[in-house]
Amino acid sequence: MVKDGATAEGTRDRLVRVTADLLQRQGYEATGVKEILAAAGATSSSLYHHFPGGKEDLAREALAYGAEQFAGLLRGALARADTPETAVAACALDLAEDLAASGWSDGCPVAVTALESVAGSPQLREASARLFEQWQEIIADRLRALDVPAAVAGELASTVLCALEGAELLSRVTADPAPLRTAARHLSTLVEVSRSPARGR
Amino acid sequence: MVKDGATAEGTRDRLVRVTADLLQRQGYEATGVKEILAAAGATSSSLYHHFPGGKEDLAREALAYGAEQFAGLLRGALARADTPETAVAACALDLAEDLAASGWSDGCPVAVTALESVAGSPQLREASARLFEQWQEIIADRLRALDVPAAVAGELASTVLCALEGAELLSRVTADPAPLRTAARHLSTLVEVSRSPARGR
DNA sequence: TCCTGACTGGAACGATCTATCCAGAACATA
DNA sequence: TATGTTCTGGATAGATCGTTCCAGTCAGGA
Numbered sequence: 388m389v390k391d392g393a394t395a396e397g398t399r400d401r402l403v404r405v406t407a408d409l410l411q412r413q414g415y416e417a418t419g420v421k422e423i424l425a426a427a428g429a430t431s432s433s434l435y436h437h438f439p440g441g442k443e444d445l446a447r448e449a450l451a452y453g454a455e456q457f458a459g460l461l462r463g464a465l466a467r468a469d470t471p472e473t474a475v476a477a478c479a480l481d482l483a484e485d486l487a488a489s490g491w492s493d494g495c496p497v498a499v500t501a502l503e504s505v506a507g508s509p510q511l512r513e514a515s516a517r518l519f520e521q522w523q524e525i526i527a528d529r530l531r532a533l534d535v536p537a538a539v540a541g542e543l544a545s546t547v548l549c550a551l552e553g554a555e556l557l558s559r560v561t562a563d564p565a566p567l568r569t570a571a572r573h574l575s576t577l578v579e580v581s582r583s584p585a586r587g588r
Numbered sequence: 589m590v591k592d593g594a595t596a597e598g599t600r601d602r603l604v605r606v607t608a609d610l611l612q613r614q615g616y617e618a619t620g621v622k623e624i625l626a627a628a629g630a631t632s633s634s635l636y637h638h639f640p641g642g643k644e645d646l647a648r649e650a651l652a653y654g655a656e657q658f659a660g661l662l663r664g665a666l667a668r669a670d671t672p673e674t675a676v677a678a679c680a681l682d683l684a685e686d687l688a689a690s691g692w693s694d695g696c697p698v699a700v701t702a703l704e705s706v707a708g709s710p711q712l713r714e715a716s717a718r719l720f721e722q723w724q725e726i727i728a729d730r731l732r733a734l735d736v737p738a739a740v741a742g743e744l745a746s747t748v749l750c751a752l753e754g755a756e757l758l759s760r761v762t763a764d765p766a767p768l769r770t771a772a773r774h775l776s777t778l779v780e781v782s783r784s785p786a787r788g789r
Numbered sequence: 790t791c792c793t794g795a796c797t798g799g800a801a802c803g804a805t806c807t808a809t810c811c812a813g814a815a816c817a818t819a
Numbered sequence: 820t821a822t823g824t825t826c827t828g829g830a831t832a833g834a835t836c837g838t839t840c841c842a843g844t845c846a847g848g849a
Contacts, residue, residue: 398826413707416617420807431808432827441808492707501761502700506614506693516762546755546774549767550747553754557746560702561717566750573747577778599796621837633797636838643837 399437401427406449407456412492414499415446415511446500447514453496454518458525460485465529471582472575474529475547479571482555483564494559495552523548535582543581547574600638602628607650608657613693615700616647616712647701648715654697655719659726661686666730672783673776675730676748680772683756684765695760696753724749736783744782748775 396404405427409418420442424431438444464481468474486494501515527544531537550570557566597605606628610619621643625632639645665682669675687695702716728745732738751771758767 414615414617414704416615417704417708419805421805430828432810432829435808436826494706498757499700499703502703502757503615503618505695505760507618512761519758519761542770543774545758545767545770546751549754549758549771550751551754552757553750553752554747556699556703556753556757557720557750559706560713560720566746569743569746570750573744573778573782576781577774580777580781581774620835622835631798632838633799633840637796 398427398429398433402429402434402437402445403449403452406445407453407496410446410449410500411453411494411496412499415503416507443508443510446511450497450500450511450514450518454521457496458522461522461525462529465526469533471530471533471535471578474533475526475574475578476571478526478547479551479554479567479574482551483558483567483571486555486558486567487564491559491562494555498552498556519548530578535578539581543578546577550574599628599630599634603630603635603638603646604650604653607646608654608697611647611650611701612654612695612697613700616704617708644709644711647712651698651701651712651715651719655722658697659723662723662726663730666727670734672731672734672736672779675734676727676775676779677772679727679748680752680755680768680775683752684759684768684772687756687759687768688765692760692763695756699753699757720749731779736779740782744779747778751775 402423406418406423409423409426420431420434423442423445424434434445435441438448440447460481461478464477465474468477482494497515497518500511501519504511504515523541523544526547527540530540530543535543550573551567554566554570558564603624607619607624610624610627621632621635624643624646625635635646636642639649641648661682662679665678666675669678683695698716698719701712702720705712705716724742724745727748728741731741731744736744751774752768755767755771759765
């Protein structure tokens with residue numbers, strides 16, 4: 388086995404990384420095994436050696452890989468701000484920036500595949516569901532750390548993630564950062580109102 | 589031509605209806621022409637007679653058909669409530685109900701195909717973008733009719749639609765109505781705060 | 790009745806899909 | 820170097836993909 392993973396990227400890692408990229412842009416159904424192999428510079432025998440379950444098996448790992456990148460983006464945005472209002476806005480604004488920079492192609496690395504999986508693959512669907520929950524927990528944790536009452540942080544994180552996913556979808560399809568930018572402001576407002584117990588939820 | 593469209597459904601209409609259904613559940617890439625033909629009880633010659641552009645042509649019309657159904661759902665929910673806060677909540681709750689009733693399969697009729705189209709079909713992508721804008725306009729119109737300041741109604745409708753789409757995605761993938769239900773409450777709060785100019789946005 | 794256009798049945802096309810096969814290369818350990 | 824494991828090259832299978840083609844059915848107008 389290759390131990391120095393920092394320098395030499397093995398075939399297996401290359402397959403995962405390339406697949407994550409393709410799944411993010413095109414989704415599971417539109418991404419062919421042949422396309423993956425060409426992009427990774429690998430052959431089918433390598434793929435089925437490292438991933439006996441085939442395309443679906445590889446996709447599951449690629450989703451997790453992409454999700455970790457996305458989690459890093461969220462953590463970075465959340466950590467940069469020192470109030471819960473600016474923290475959630477930073478997430479949306481960072482997303483808008485990355486999305487625009489990639490020509491509206493690199494959005495949420497899971498969304499397309501997750502939606503397709505509902506009808507196509509229980510395995511990928513469950514995996515996607517877990518990843519969404521992880522992201523929500525990341526947001527909720529940061530909100531709690533910034534003095535948002537624990538009782539509302541969880542549900543607030545849910546809606547923040549929903550709005551991020553939805554706005555990212557709209558921005559991506561319309562090739563317009565406005566939905567994400569508008570959501571950033573509205574999420575700030577929502578958090579501001581929700582953290583003061585005086586107004587209730 | 590068949591004039592009494594109420595009773596006898598022509599092959600063309602059947603193709604559109606069945607395709608809209610399949611696109612809603614599985615998206616564009618996972619839906620095969622053969623599958624459409626089997627479900628509609630038609631042959632390929634009929635399809636390519638009515639839709640010279642083939643699958644993509646048919647999908648475009650099917651999206652518009654599904655979008656009109658969805659617009660009807662939105663209009664119904666928005667009309668039932670007599671305040672902007674309850675109106676947006678009704679949209680989310682109706683969505684949650686329909687989604688759960690269908691076994692988490694019948695969500696937004698455009699979302700899956702729209703996301704896939706970003707990488708696959710400029711034609712379907714543009715069509716999807718227009719449909720999203722129509723829905724946003726429906727929400728904005730109703731908000732304005734319920735005394736939400738015109739200046740904020742448009743942007744508010746944007747975030748409402750984003751949250752609906754995102755929450756519907758989350759609910760669908762996790763097979764849990766919670767994201768939509770939570771979004772309903774939060775959207776109510778957001779509208780309540782945003783309509784009173786005192787708090788600004 | 791004949792003609793014309795709209796529409797359909799069904800076979801067939803080439804291309805592409807995912808997955809499998811086996812021989813051989815590359816590798817680590819001894 | 821010998822040996823066993825891990826990994827890869829390349830050809831191939833069988834199925835399915837979207838699409839095309841042509842002969843044929845059907846309705847309405849002259």
